[in-house]
């Protein structure tokens with residue numbers, strides 16, 4: 001599909017860069033969410049940005065679904081996603097950290113497992129108590145960022161915010177889990193968004209949905225109309241805005257510009273222009289935490305690509321292994337060449353099937369040679385495509401040239417610290433240069449330098 005496709009649409013969008021990769025959503029968009037509970041779960045204790053949680057259980061501890069099994073001191077908790085017996089606490093694989101402390105639980109459901117019924121008076125709880133519930137439920141950004149949600153919603157003193165943006169863009173190719181949530185659990189998305197609006201004290205909420213998900217936009221509009229949010233206390237005006245289908249529409253700065261016309265300043269957060277952004281799955285998790293005192297124990301993810309026999313949208317306990325998901329989905333096809341955790345633009349390649357689903361895992365892709373590039377990369381031909389595609393106006397071509405001669409700490413001049421690793425540059429490069437990887441390595445070099453000088 002043409003990279004210039006998006007320029008012809010009149011729908012709202014961001015002003016700079018972006019690409020339109022083939023969508024591949026047809027593989028799973030019409031498949032309802034299915035539940036899958038494996039025999040064992042493997043829970044890395046690092047499930048959110050920031051310090052790791054400390055395990056609170058040991059081998060042979062009996063746990064009930066929802067028990068706290070690890071906690072970041074003063075921060076978010078990790079809960080048992082299933083009832084059962086702890087089989088071990090040991091070093092094991094982690095999707096992005098390589099290794100972590102992993103708690104293994106053998107699933108043994110019981111008749112007295114907690115059911116998390118609705119708490120009376122949940123709508124009228126004080127804001128401070130709602131924030132505590134979100135923290136204690138271990139809610140983090142489920143769109144992939146895994147930033148602790150209570151910290152994002154506890155606004156700094158003096159912050160002036162007037163708009164909540166709910167991100168239903170799901171702009172990564174293949175992924176359809178947020179789309180299915182908007183279709184199947186629209187009431188929970190809307191009520192969760194209303195609670196978040198109440199917590200941050202705004203009366204205006206805009207839900208952004210790309211125009212390749214029109215049924216979800218329509219369903220959300222119907223649900224909003226049916227719930228009568230203007231008459232609730234506090235009243236919230238909730239609007240669904242359909243944006244152009246254009247990657248990375250779902251990244252915070254781009255979405256804020258598309259929906260409000262406001263430009264988030266360089267190095268700043270949406271808060272700087274009066275906006276807080278949350279993802280649709282995170283809105284549901286906030287509702288579960290406040291209304292039902294239900295922690296984050298499971299998540300919906302898309303299992304897709306032409307390298308898996310039976311693509312699906314699955315709801316799985318956190319800690320479900322890739323190996324168990326592969327077996328549940330009928331195994332690989334013969335032409336599988338790559339497995340990714342996340343979408344094809346921002347996901348990570350994994351080589352180890354022991355890796356398990358964390359709170360931030362939105363997809364698991366099995367790609368064939370026809371679906372992914374495994375071509376050896378070539379020298380830069382100075383075509384400028386990557387610069388045109390970068391939504392932040394950076395110079396990934398120059399960064400890559402400096403990286404190739406071992407000068408990572410001279411790349412700040414080309415904007416490396418502003419890079420949010422969307423992958424538009426790599427996607428658009430005719431020489432197949434791993435531009436986003438060069439950016440990642442350069443950023444890591446700066447982080448190391450900052451740690452040394454502290």
Ligand code: SF4
Nearest residue numbers: 390419421422423425
């Ligand atoms: S990965 Fe970074 S450099 Fe590349 S397009 Fe995205 S923001 Fe720009």
Ligand code: SF4
Nearest residue numbers: 380381383384386429
């Ligand atoms: S797109 Fe690739 S070849 Fe073109 S300028 Fe960028 S790095 Fe060089």
